[in-house]
Amino acid sequence: MASQQNSLSYEFIKGIWKENPNLVALLGMCPTLAITTSLQNAVGMSLAVAFCLLCSEVFIAALRNLIPTQVRMAAFIVIIAAFVTISDLYLRAFQPSLSKSLGPFVPLIVVNCIIMGRVEAFSSKNGVIRSILDSLGMSVGYGLVLFVISGIRELIGNGTLMGYRVMGSWWDNWLVMILPAGAFLTLGSLLGLAQFMQSKLKKS
Amino acid sequence: MKEKSYYIILFLTFVSVVAGGLLAYFSAYTAPYIAADKKKQLEQAILDVVPGAVKSRTVKEVGDFKVYEGLDGDGKSLGYAVFAVGPGFSDKISLIFGMDAKREKITLMRVLEQKDTPGLGAKVADEESFLKFWKERDLTKGEILLAKPPKEASSLKPNEVNAISGATISSRGVVAIVNGAVAQLKKEVP
Structure with a gap:
């Protein structure tokens, strides 16, 4: 059972920097690359992922002693898929414009490794309270990274933030930043920066 | 156990x-x-693309191809709204455009659903980048064409529209859907 006896606050904090799902664990790269073309998308996507992660982790942590080890993956995926479909239907019914701009990436949260990874690595071994804190921390960490990447891409590639024009008319949009290549450039630079900072922190 | x-x-x-x-x-x-x-959204779009219309009436529905008539308060026809679906870049694009009662020009066009690349192809649904070129397009001189090279909105020929730079496939898709729908309209509603 709970092998590490970390403090409860650590379970929350670790997702933001030390075990950040994007920058450190390199999980969930596909949606990170694909939907970070505008801040609005990033907000919607992080909320959808946070909802699915929270519900799945709580559910699985509660059931962890009942789930047979041999078929745990199958059970996890069914539970995750149920919550993902619920959030997709909810968005389509009550937030149609957001749902349109996120396109297929909401249903694709099912195969988002962040959720599968946290469920397998954490909530199948830890209690409900810890799982809630873990999922919240991971969601914040994920959301922050999405926010930074999409902010950079939207600003440089489109001259806007949240759809509002912030760059003056002198600004020429760098189209490449909106294209997939821009996602790789931004994510790569960010990963490099994060690694650099972590190594500095370790030394000091 | x-x-x-x-x-x-x-x-x-x-x-x-x-x-x-x-x-x-x-x-x-x-x-x-x-x-x-x-x-x-469809209701609203019909009334949008037929200027002055306050209600609408279905004229014909053939699968994905639908024709509506925009009516004024007295029930007089002000023009047509044509709904059509066709291939874009990543997925189908569904759009609606308005025509005057004589069907000689396109009054306005709206893209209702598309799943093309955000920031690029997705701009087919954007007024400033694409839809504004579709106002008052002439249909008497044949099909709608993409301007080559893109021009200032004021110097476009009456049957030309500008493509979105970086999203030629999406732009061509929309033009093909509209031209196809105009041809089908001639056949279905003579």
Whole structure:
């Protein structure tokens, strides 16, 4: 059972920097690359992922002693898929414009490794309270990274933030930043920066 | 007992049934909202693309191709709204455009649904980048064409529109859908 006896606050904090799902664990790269073309998308996507992660982790942590080890993956995926479909239907019914701009990436949260990874690595071994804190921390960490990447891409590639024009008319949009290549450039630079900072922190 | 196969089978069945039930309930709960939203958007789009119209009437529906008539307060026809679906870059694009009563020009065009690249192809639904070129396009001189090279909006020929730079496929897709719909309209509603 709970092998590490970390403090409860650590379970929350670790997702933001030390075990950040994007920058450190390199999980969930596909949606990170694909939907970070505008801040609005990033907000919607992080909320959808946070909802699915929270519900799945709580559910699985509660059931962890009942789930047979041999078929745990199958059970996890069914539970995750149920919550993902619920959030997709909810968005389509009550937030149609957001749902349109996120396109297929909401249903694709099912195969988002962040959720599968946290469920397998954490909530199948830890209690409900810890799982809630873990999922919240991971969601914040994920959301922050999405926010930074999409902010950079939207600003440089489109001259806007949240759809509002912030760059003056002198600004020429760098189209490449909106294209997939821009996602790789931004994510790569960010990963490099994060690694650099972590190594500095370790030394000091 | 956790390792016994009957337990595994029972457990998986139980989880799937619960998940399935939950989804069936939620899907039934949201379906009317989703359908109502779609219908409202279509209604609104019909009235948008036929200037002055306050209500609409269905003229013809053939699969994905639908023709509506925009009416003024007295029920007089002000023009047509044509709904059509066709291939874009990543997925189907569905759009609606208005025509005057004589069907000699396109008054306005709106893209209702598209899944093309955000920031690029997705701009087919954007007024400033694309839709504004579709105002008052002339249909008497044949099909709508993409201007080569793109021009200032004021110097476009009456049957030309500008493509979106970086999203030629999406732009061509829209032009093809509109031209196809105009041709089909001639056939279906002579």
